[in-house]
Amino acid sequence: MTTGTGDSGAAAQADSFASDWQALRGDQQIQFGPVELPKPQPAPPGWLEDVFDFLGWLLSPFVDVFAAIGRVLGVSGQLVMWLLIAGAAALVAILLARYLRPILARRAVANETTPEWAPETGEALALLDDADRLAAEGRYGEATHLLLRRSVGQIAAARPGLLEPSSTAREIAALPALPEAARGAFAVIAERVERSLFALRSLSAEDWRAARAAYAEFALAAPRLA
Secondary structure: OOOHHHHHHHHHHHHHHHHHHHHHHOOOOOOOOOOOOOOOOOOOOHHHHHHHHHHHHHHHHHHHHHHHHHHHHOOOHHHHHHHHHHHHHHHHHHHHHHHHHHHHHHHHHHHOOOOOOOOOHHHHHHHHHHHHHHHHOOOHHHHHHHHHHHHHHHHHHHOOOOOOOOOOHHHHHOOOOOOHHHHHHHHHHHHHHHHHHHOOOOOOHHHHHHHHHHHHHHHHHOOOOO
8 A cells, every 4th residue: 555655755756866867968078869980991902901011021020120129219119110111211202303303304394395596696606716726726626525515505504404414415416305406416516526535536627627517507507596
């Protein structure tokens, strides 16, 4: 048999529970809604896993070394290994950039539309006068060398960045970034200079006349930029 007092106690307990429940639900620090689980990350591509496997195999003999370094630094040996790999990769990238930059620059210049170009008339006449004085003394080799040296200087001034300090005369004569007339004249001069250097043979008057005619035809007859 239920008494009034018992019913009142039960009601009071129910009210207290409801009140506590509402207070709990109102607490913003407690999460009651469904938790959204993070989406699984896609697996790395197979080639990347192969690279990691290869690096692991390549560096496996040094695991103990990495672990020893890690103990000294207070980090894991695996972290030391990946830091060294990252440093090596950065060094390789820097070296490749330094090696490829001049190659790409020359290729970009070569792909440009090649304008017709010739030295200034005054420069060309001054060069021929100086070379003619040497040739008049029978110094045909020196006269031809002078044409070559000054021609290289004129090309370097006209097309900055085109020539490298290590460029040979044969390489310069084949540069596609030079106008065809300039390549032809330079090839004639360079061929005779190389012959005198490597064949250890003095240049003749005929060699000098051929080199001079090639330079004069190009430098004095080619059209000039406005």
